[in-house]
Amino acid sequence: MAAPKLRVVHSADPAIEPVIDDAELIARMSAADEDAAVAFHDRARPVIDRTIARLLGHGHSDHEDLVQLSLIELVSSVARFRGETSLEGFIGRVTAHVVFHHLRRRKLERRIFDAAANVDLIGTALSSPARTARARTLLARVRRHLEEMETNKAWTFVLHDVLGFDLREIAQITEVSVAAAQRRLVRGRTELHERIAEDPELAGSLTELEGDR
Amino acid sequence: MNERPLARAAARLLRREKPRIMPPSENARARGIEAVRAALRAEKRRRMRMRVGIAAFAAAVAAVVIFGVVRRRPTQALPPPAPSVVAYVDGTGASVVSGGHIVANGGTSTIRLSTGTRLTLDAPGELNVVEQGASQIYSLENGALRADVAKLAPGQRFVVRTVDAEIEVHGTSFRVTLVKEDACAPGVRTRVQVLEGVVTVRAKGLDDRLFAGDAWPRACAIAAPLPSTSATVAAPVPTIALPKAKPATLAPATSPSVLAEQNDAFASAVEAKKSGNVSLAIDRFGAFERKYPSSALAETAAVERMRLLAATDPPRAKEAAQSYLLRYPTGTARVQAQKLVDGL
Numbered sequence: 001m002a003a004p005k006l007r008v009v010h011s012a013d014p015a016i017e018p019v020i021d022d023a024e025l026i027a028r029m030s031a032a033d034e035d036a037a038v039a040f041h042d043r044a045r046p047v048i049d050r051t052i053a054r055l056l057g058h059g060h061s062d063h064e065d066l067v068q069l070s071l072i073e074l075v076s077s078v079a080r081f082r083g084e085t086s087l088e089g090f091i092g093r094v095t096a097h098v099v100f101h102h103l104r105r106r107k108l109e110r111r112i113f114d115a116a117a118n119v120d121l122i123g124t125a126l127s128s129p130a131r132t133a134r135a136r137t138l139l140a141r142v143r144r145h146l147e148e149m150e151t152n153k154a155w156t157f158v159l160h161d162v163l164g165f166d167l168r169e170i171a172q173i174t175e176v177s178v179a180a181a182q183r184r185l186v187r188g189r190t191e192l193h194e195r196i197a198e199d200p201e202l203a204g205s206l207t208e209l210e211g212d213r
Numbered sequence: 214m215n216e217r218p219l220a221r222a223a224a225r226l227l228r229r230e231k232p233r234i235m236p237p238s239e240n241a242r243a244r245g246i247e248a249v250r251a252a253l254r255a256e257k258r259r260r261m262r263m264r265v266g267i268a269a270f271a272a273a274v275a276a277v278v279i280f281g282v283v284r285r286r287p288t289q290a291l292p293p294p295a296p297s298v299v300a301y302v303d304g305t306g307a308s309v310v311s312g313g314h315i316v317a318n319g320g321t322s323t324i325r326l327s328t329g330t331r332l333t334l335d336a337p338g339e340l341n342v343v344e345q346g347a348s349q350i351y352s353l354e355n356g357a358l359r360a361d362v363a364k365l366a367p368g369q370r371f372v373v374r375t376v377d378a379e380i381e382v383h384g385t386s387f388r389v390t391l392v393k394e395d396a397c398a399p400g401v402r403t404r405v406q407v408l409e410g411v412v413t414v415r416a417k418g419l420d421d422r423l424f425a426g427d428a429w430p431r432a433c434a435i436a437a438p439l440p441s442t443s444a445t446v447a448a449p450v451p452t453i454a455l456p457k458a459k460p461a462t463l464a465p466a467t468s469p470s471v472l473a474e475q476n477d478a479f480a481s482a483v484e485a486k487k488s489g490n491v492s493l494a495i496d497r498f499g500a501f502e503r504k505y506p507s508s509a510l511a512e513t514a515a516v517e518r519m520r521l522l523a524a525t526d527p528p529r530a531k532e533a534a535q536s537y538l539l540r541y542p543t544g545t546a547r548v549q550a551q552k553l554v555d556g557l
Contacts, residue, residue, distance in 0.1 A: 037249040067245060068245065162228050197219055
């Protein structure tokens with residue numbers, strides 16, 4: 001039996017564009033290279049969309065405006081990016097900053113996580129439809145408590161404990177000192193805990209959900 | 214993580230929430246890409262403007278530095294180390310350089326220096342020109358000398374020495390006389406009378422600062438000049454024999470100071486300015502400058518005129534500023550003058 005003949009075949013799919021790594025992308029954007037616009041947009045857009053949706057909810061009426069504002073802000077600030085975090089983290093931070101300012105400027109009603117119907121819930125413990133529906137109900141109740149809290153405390157809690165920004169980044173986003181951000185975080189956690197504790201059904205469900213992990 | 218388990222559980226639940234992000238529509242993507250391109254173009258323009266601004270600023274700084282250096286050169290050249298001060302003896306057409314010796318045989322002789330200083334030597338009198346550079350030093354050997362000293366540039370000195378004293382001028386008029394010893398100041402033959410401004414008399418290791426109206430030695434009144442003790446023309450050169458009984462070209466030393474006249478002229482200009490008659494004020498300040506170029510108020514008059522012109526006649530203001538800078542390179546209004554020259 002003849003041995004199989006193998007040969008190397010190069011993929012020539014024209015739809016696949018060469019991937020620019022983050023360092024090169026940042027360098028080209030820092031040099032104001034317009035040819036990098038598409039790559040940068042496609043790299044940043046999902047992070048921007050996700051951050052806005054997490055902060056304002058899915059399908060917010062200002063979503064598109066905030067995407068544009070975030071892209072513009074990113075272009076003007078990318079030259080200052082020194083790689084202290086991932087590019088994704090940097091994009092998320094800048095977007096959060098834009099959203100925070102947009103809300104303050106327009107005095108919009110805070111709408112953190114208020115689009116329960118348009119979110120997916122991930123995690124093995126929530127795999128069944130019944131559990132997912134229950135989790136959505138719980139989320140709606142948690143959001144209501146957050147909305148009733150003082151804005152800065154609620155924002156700091158969400159930025160830190162949900163979105164994963166560190167205190168230094170939150171201080172930059174909300175333009176306060178790191179110490180002030182930390183105070184807001186501690187007070188936000190305390191207030192949310194106390195509010196949920198006064199809601200026995202929610203408290204019980206959350207405790208049960210934690211036990212399922 | 215934290216001590217608030219319910220808040221921690223809520224955060225964990227919220228983190229599980231995954232917003233359902235749909236890829237942007239083609240239109241939305243195109244708008245986003247265009248936003249990035251527009252921002253990049255704006256960024257390029259901003260950087261260009263910044264570069265141009267920095268370049269313009271650097272050029273301006275360089276121009277100021279170069280101009281300052283160029284302007285400083287003549288300033289630093291003053292006072293000239295060489296004997297650039299020339300003394301002319303009125304009525305003779307002769308000039309006197311360092312080492313010269315002037316003898317006044319009769320009447321009063323006037324020596325005009327190129328700095329604007331006027332020396333009036335009463336006959337019989339003898340004056341040696343010791344130095345005519347940065348320091349203008351004269352030695353009165355005999356007789357009486359009145360000195361109306363023009364404003365001195367920084368680093369310049371004007372000194373008259375006598376056998377027992379040295380009189381240094383701080384810019385004004387004084388009279389120095391050599392007398393025979395008398396009872397008021399035994400052992401001292403020099404007498405000084407300050408007409409305007411301030412002079413310092415150094416004698417026997419002591420400095421005495423005299424102001425207008427003061428006399429030195431303090432205990433003595435100014436005595437009349439003594440007859441010449443020596444009419445000999447000293448060697449080497451040049452020796453100037455002055456004409457006999459030459460009429461005085463200056464007011465006698467005891468004449469009233471022109472200070473009051475200057476004050477009146479300056480006050481009239483100020484009055485015109487206060488009354489709002491700007492053109493008259495400009496004329497009067499200008500006339501003051503021309504008539505009293507060595508007056509202590511001359512610089513102030515120049516500044517006032519320059520400022521008034523700046524508000525009414527920029528081309529003339531620029532000329533006035535150039536003139537001011539030439540005359541007062543370290544003057545108090547040099548910054549404003551420089552701005553006017555630069556057209557700022």
